Amino acid sequence: MLNKTYLVTAGPTHEQIDPVRYIGNYSSGKMGFAIAERLAELGANVILIAGPVALEVKNQKILRIDIVSADQMFEKCQDYFPTCDGAIMVAAVADFKPVKIRSEKIKRSDEILTLSLCPNPDIAASLGRIKRANQLLVGFALETTVDEQKAMVKLRQKNLDLIVLNSLGDDQAGFKFDTNKVTILDQSGVIFTSDLKPKSEIAIEIVNKIIESQQGRAGIS
Numbered sequence: 439m440l441n442k443t444y445l446v447t448a449g450p451t452h453e454q455i456d457p458v459r460y461i462g463n464y465s466s467g468k469m470g471f472a473i474a475e476r477l478a479e480l481g482a483n484v485i486l487i488a489g490p491v492a493l494e495v496k497n498q499k500i501l502r503i504d505i506v507s508a509d510q511m512f513e514k515c516q517d518y519f520p521t522c523d524g525a526i527m528v529a530a531v532a533d534f535k536p537v538k539i540r541s542e543k544i545k546r547s548d549e550i551l552t553l554s555l556c557p558n559p560d561i562a563a564s565l566g567r568i569k570r571a572n573q574l575l576v577g578f579a580l581e582t583t584v585d586e587q588k589a590m591v592k593l594r595q596k597n598l599d600l601i602v603l604n605s606l607g608d609d610q611a612g613f614k615f616d617t618n619k620v621t622i623l624d625q626s627g628v629i630f631t632s633d634l635k636p637k638s639e640i641a642i643e644i645v646n647k648i649i650e651s652q653q654g655r656a657g658i659s
């Protein structure tokens with residue numbers, strides 16, 4: 439029985455441009471939801487901060503909080519993280535948002551349209567800054583190539599304990615698919631590499647590594 443509480447972020451964020459348009463990405467939310475379900479199956483309480491996705495939660499131990507934008511996800515993560523034993527940041531947060539949301543629909547025209555974008559807050563890094571010694575912070579890295587060195591830099595920059603690397607270059611892995619293939623790194627380097635498997639099975643392996651890592655840090659063997 440996993441007597442702990444975890445925060446999980448999942449899905450994309452949508453950054454509004456005008457009343458009918460947004461900037462988004464192809465994240466389905468499947469990997470984050472699968473991790474939330476696995477943690478709950480093991481008895482953990484889960485706070486799932488979900489972007490706009492077409493998925494249902496099954497386990498009653500999951501408290502689902504729906505948000506739309508990165509700013510909203512940031513607010514919820516700041517509110518809930520201090521009460522959690524760990525956070526698993528699976529969401530594909532939009533890196534940029536329009537500087538100004540237009541109140542009227544932008545009209546079609548033959549002119550070139552320039553949208554000014556500003557960076558969104560890095561939610562994982564913000565949690566890395568307030569993380570306590572007994573809290574575990576896990577990030578994901580989705581790249582077009584498997585680059586362990588880059589993942590390691592990201593782990594350090596965001597003060598993560600684990601980073602799960604998946605590559606869009608791997609056939610059938612990453613966004614949209616029901617399967618994934620991952621490499622997990624901690625501060626010492628690669629600790630796990632999976633085969634290509636259904637996301638529900640990958641979730642079991644990721645959660646096992648999270649639990650092992652947290653037990654290791656607490657000195658439980």
Ligand code: C5P
Nearest residue numbers: 527528529531559560561562577578579
């Ligand atoms: O820097 P990059 O976007 O590749 O980092 C990916 C990791 O950081 C993921 O765990 C993602 O959920 C998290 N992230 C975040 N807020 C952002 C950007 C990324 O929490 N604005």
